Amino acid sequence: MDLAGVAPAETLVPSTTDEVADILRDTTGTLMAVGSGTKVGWAAPPASCDLMLRMTGLDRVVDHQPGDLVVVAEAGVRLSALQKQLAQHNQMLALDPPEDGATLGGIVGANASGPRRLRFGTVRDLLIGVTVVLADGTTARSGGKVVKNVAGYDLGKLYTGAHGSLGVVVSTTWRLHPLPPARGAVVVRVADAAQAGRFEALLSRSTLTPTAVELRWDGAAGELVVLFESIAASVDAQSDAAIALLGTGERVDTPPPWFGERPRGGIVLRLAYVPHALPDVLTALPDGSSGTASACTGVAYVSVPSDTDLAALRTTIAPHDGSAVVVEAPDELRDRIDHWGPVPDSFGLMKRVKDQFDPGRRLSPGRLLGGL
The missing domain is CATH 3.40.462 (Vanillyl-alcohol Oxidase; Chain A, domain 3)
Structure with missing residues (x-):
């Protein structure tokens, strides 16, 4: 798989969070994480990619609490597979982007949603917890397995729509809804x-x-x-x-x-x-x-x-x-069109966030607005 026209020099398929952490800790080149690749065009092409991480190896539903309407699933889980499993309990994740084979991590990275956003909201509304591996290999967690959780920074909102530029999403926790009768x-x-x-x-x-x-x-x-x-x-x-x-x-x-x-x-x-x-x-x-x-x-x-x-x-x-x-x-x-449009007044803040989370500019370089 190429990444919006950029061919990675190497591809790895980790299967655990620890493997992802080891890879980021030991890698000095540029890196981009993808799921099934359905939305790699949803941002500017990367400036370079020495290593591509295929996150489809992290494909486990870790915990589902039907009584709490909460599920924890790894980033490589396909939304369609998760919906089938949830339907057995008369529940659903109320996201419906149409891309066939889309993974949860890719949906978060692209902030992808569909028609149901009117009633149920978007990724930012339904994602209540996230685990990410930062550029230096550190694993960070935010949120939890309850719908109301206000402890710490809300990394889920920060990583939603970031296209992997601030770290690699490895696990997600979602608020669920009953299937409509x-x-x-x-x-x-x-x-x-x-x-x-x-x-x-x-x-x-x-x-x-x-x-x-x-x-x-x-x-x-x-x-x-x-x-x-x-x-x-x-x-x-x-x-x-x-x-x-x-x-x-x-x-x-x-x-x-x-x-x-x-x-x-x-x-x-x-x-x-x-x-x-x-x-x-x-x-x-x-x-x-x-x-x-x-x-x-x-x-x-x-x-x-x-x-x-x-x-x-x-x-x-x-x-x-x-x-x-x-x-x-x-x-x-x-490669020659402006994917994002004019740089907003908040661009300075965006640069500072990027510098804080990825000071070496190794993660999905150039994908975001303004070449971040």
């Missing part, structure tokens, strides 16, 4: 960006409690899916109420096949913005764009043409607290 959805055709914005506003201001509100957008029109997961009576009542609220819609038992998927081809961007700016963001997209948006959370994944002026797009959506991060790009563009 019933589900149903309302599907609505969306004529234009203005109507998409009106539907988003109506749903956000209502007393309905959908699990997800997802919009598929083809550049001029789209389709909205409002998903409800609860007891059957609640699903029925809320579905009917959503149709009455929006003035249109069709009830379905299962969301359409595109639900929760990310677009492919061209340059794929992760857009973030204030939710009420949805119509402005859709209008700002260049011709030929398409994708999906979690309409009530202000997150979208869109494919834009390879010749898109990313700087201009970022400038246009910036007044809406908007950002556009590259998560996929053609090979010929990957």
Whole structure:
């Protein structure tokens, strides 16, 4: 496996935390940890990689306490495998990124989530404990096996979205939820960006409690899916109420096949913005764009043409607290496009954190914003 176009000189597959610690303690070159590799494009390519750690060898579910709705699992555990095990106890980890084979460590590193983020939150909300190996081989732990734990620094939030640049995540502890007994959805055709914005506003201001509100957008029109997961009576009542609220819609038992998927081809961007700016963001997209948006959370994944002026797009959506991060790009563009966009005022703090955790700049060098 190459790492966004960079071929590692050596690959190791550790199977214990101690092995990871020994490797980092004994290695002086640059290093990058990956799981199944489904999201290696979700940041800038590394400046170099002497050693790649494949974390798939750490694949054990260490502890599951059904009564406490908590599970401890190593970084190489695949989310799909964990969900199957949890389902035997009528439970789930309420994260649903669509990447097939995604591991827990990779999900944390990329801060990956899916449609359920509207109701259950993201990685930062569900991750209650983490064990990491620092650049010098020291093992650090934060959080615990209870949902409320405030002792020490919250390393879980720091490592979420860090793409392995501050240390290697080896174990994760998660808050779980019961599996919903019933589900149903309302599907609505969306004529234009203005109507998409009106539907988003109506749903956000209502007393309905959908699990997800997802919009598929083809550049001029789209389709909205409002998903409800609860007891059957609640699903029925809320579905009917959503149709009455929006003035249109069709009830379905299962969301359409595109639900929760990310677009492919061209340059794929992760857009973030204030939710009420949805119509402005859709209008700002260049011709030929398409994708999906979690309409009530202000997150979208869109494919834009390879010749898109990313700087201009970022400038246009910036007044809406908007950002556009590259998560996929053609090979010929990957090394010469700006993956992250403008450096924020907090960049100085980011550099100090990097210097504290990885003073030698050996871990995933150059992957983060500003070349960190």
